Amino acid sequence: MSLGFVMLVHTAFDRAEQVARYWADHDCPVVIHVDGKVPMKAFRAFRDRFRGEPKVRFSKRVRVEWGTWSLVRATQLATERLLDNFPQVRHVFLASGSCLPLRPVGGLQAYLATHPETDFIESVTTDEVTWTVDGLERERFTLRFPFSWRRRRRLFDRYVAIQRALGLKRRIPEGVSPHLGSQWWCLTRRTLESILNAPDRAKMDRYFAKVWIPDESYFQSLARRYSPAIESRSLTLSKFDVQGKPHVFYDDHAKLLERSDCFVARKVWPRADLLYRTFLTDDRPAAKRAEPNPGKIDRVFSKANERRGQGRPGLYSQARFPAAGWENGLTCARYNVFAGFGDLHPGFADWLARRIGGRVHGHLYHPDRVEFAGGETVMNGCLTDSATLRDYRPTQFLTNLLWSTRGERQSFLFGPRDTQEIVDFMARDPNATLAVVSGAWAVPLSQSQAPFPEIRAEAARLQRIELEFLKALRDRHVSARVHLWTLADYVAQPMEKLQGVLDEITGPGPRRLTTVPDMRPLDDIPAFLQRLRNEGVKPQVTGDFASLPARRPAPEAEAQVRDAG
Known part of the structure; x- marks a missing residue:
């Protein structure tokens, strides 16, 4: 029981149940956080499916909204319960309800056993590297963001403009080096306990609660304070389009996913029956002990992003009708x-x-x-x-x-x-x-x-x-x-x-x-x-x-x- 999973679930409960049972059946405890916006009736029905399953637990619920502190809080609650209830866990793997394991759990456990003190979390400094596809970088740490970017966009933009005009800036807490990275990580018990039990945690939580999209910076920044060894990469395969939205994997991506050698993929379409049948089984041939290497399929996604962003010269359709100046060629031929x-x-x-x-x-x-x-x-x-x-x-x-x-x-x-x-x-x-x-x-x-x-x-x-x-x-x-x-x-x-x-x-x-x-x-x-x-x-x-x-x-x-x- 060296590996445990935290799952953040808000939809597609049948698929989340399949994945959670797969991990639990392979001696990996799972703690599930269900979004507080999910109706109580649906939550109870989902929770009741795991009655009698000792390795699956549920954490206290919060209402989660994209880009806000609520997502970090949900992760904290589920992680704390996992660490308290399963003291044998040495690594905690954060996943969503749309994640799908691509390699047998035994392979992941063996891989982590060879890296017992290593934290796998993408953690990129904002001072030296441009990480985001679009939006704020350094300013997300120096301005306040009390308004939801999705629900109250006008107030969000106006408040940012006011802070810029007045020259208002927040002081970054001492000892914190702002870093950004993927939300999906695999951290050691030692690092997580250091973050969650830190004497100044309340201060850190208050600060990051007003950071924009803190789930991409909270653990990524604080892991730098306590981790003895960080591999700045995620073990989860997640690809993003030109707008910064995650690519969705479908049945016809099966060979592509296998080629990546990654342990988990996100985000998988709930109706991708072939993917779930293929990867949630131990009947597959034993996978080679390869390093996760999403770079093997980067060319495919780069081409997809290019095609989506630029389109084919001279082709117009309901799916892509660009504004003037963004056509990538007005016509397709001389x-x-x-x-x-x-x-x-x-x-x-x-x-x-x-x-x-x-x-x-x-x-x-x-x-x-x-x-x-x-x-x-x-x-x-x-x-x-x-x-x-x-x-x-x-x-x-x-x-x-x-x-x-x-x-x-x-x-x-x-x-x-x-x-x-x-x-x-x-x-x-x-x-x-x-x-x-x-x-x-x-x-x-x-x-x-x-x-x-x-x-x-x-x-x-x-x-x-x-x-x-x-x-x-x-x-x-x-x-x-x-x-x-x-x-x-x-x-x-x-x-x-x-x-x-x-x-x-x-x-x-x-x-x-x-x-x-x-x-x-x-x-x-x-x-x-x-x-x-x-x-x-x-x-x-x-x-x-x-x-x-x-x-x-x-x-x-x-x-x-x-x-x-």
């Missing part, structure tokens, strides 16, 4: 946006698909419907061509499209006639390549048969929209790769401009452009732009056509001129 090219080259989408492969869509953000490649009405991920559904969440429409088609290059057309809510998102996205010919909307307008007042009003509207678009692309926070030309600049050397964009998308290669896709006639553009000026609309995005060399007439026109001569 994509290409061609603005103005559809107005200038009527068959541009088909030409581009033949040239670079992948899927080239029309105007995905057309106000009437989504123009999927090939005229499809439904795409991967059950995305439909409904403009109403798309415009409910324009950015998520794009991220979902890219996620559902990852592995396949996506390109689409864009322009000032399209829904513009997606512009800022694309400009911030490092995965986006935007090739823009500003003012290209003027080409189809110049060939329109509508009354000129209507054309003038439409030209003014499209220019206002495009100016906002260009402003977004010139913002200092733009992360997209932007190729921007005015209409005049582009038509001066279209092949060179297109070649540069294609080289960026596909990489330089031996296959160079020898022709460009068919272009709409541009002969009327200078006169059209001048007429807009005459009507009071100044073209600001089309560039200067007056500086361009005169366009050579087509061969047929030259022949007609010669014949007429």
Whole structure:
């Protein structure tokens, strides 16, 4: 009877009973503290299950609340009863009702027998090491915390702010070196009796009662006063996520838990039937005498924390919908946006698909419907061509499209006639390549048969929209790769401009452009732009056509001129 257990229980009483009986059946006394918030009827029913079991006792109950002195007080009461009732116990192991032994009790007893004077408790000094995932460290020892962080958060924060503003600080008791560590420890009788029977215990208890989360500092600090040998580690496997909350172990963690070589795991899901069947039996092969080494599985949990905190690039779901700036990548894959090219080259989408492969869509953000490649009405991920559904969440429409088609290059057309809510998102996205010919909307307008007042009003509207678009692309926070030309600049050397964009998308290669896709006639553009000026609309995005060399007439026109001569 060299080892005893203290169990702190507040729920899942059937599992706590299984574990307590397992330890008691292996000659290890157990003292259980049941949270005072548990109804008396439920407590009595649980206690009555152990009638006639000499090695299981119950301690006086207190109402336990996270982060408060009540948790330390519950541990003190249970520990005192264990030490008083079972004088043969040399080590006390603190566990919760959700803990599960991973190795046979005999192995733990033999391990402690080789370390008879060693206290196993994580105990890290606040002066030299950052231990907490989030929250206060040194200040938890120098400020007062009379209010519950969970139930009265506003009062908690306000009282901390007042103490900081007034420069109020508590004096740390003489002889106490503040240390932090895991709540779950295994201490020797000698160290525990020294802490519990210390002449200044009342003073220490009063001090730590106003420390924040004292269950992570009370025994961790006072063990340093009395222990002749401390191993600053816990024999209990407990892993925490990015928010400082414990990971829960499920049935599919069985192999992982075995690999850790730890003696106890916390926190185990109450319905993990496989884990309880596997580890609460002595029929398993004898475990090797290995040092507990949770580091063996640290990589798995580090990866899990990384995945939970950062997510997968470009994946959004109800489980993880991050705030702006915390996305870990706005989209999951590279994509290409061609603005103005559809107005200038009527068959541009088909030409581009033949040239670079992948899927080239029309105007995905057309106000009437989504123009999927090939005229499809439904795409991967059950995305439909409904403009109403798309415009409910324009950015998520794009991220979902890219996620559902990852592995396949996506390109689409864009322009000032399209829904513009997606512009800022694309400009911030490092995965986006935007090739823009500003003012290209003027080409189809110049060939329109509508009354000129209507054309003038439409030209003014499209220019206002495009100016906002260009402003977004010139913002200092733009992360997209932007190729921007005015209409005049582009038509001066279209092949060179297109070649540069294609080289960026596909990489330089031996296959160079020898022709460009068919272009709409541009002969009327200078006169059209001048007429807009005459009507009071100044073209600001089309560039200067007056500086361009005169366009050579087509061969047929030259022949007609010669014949007429």
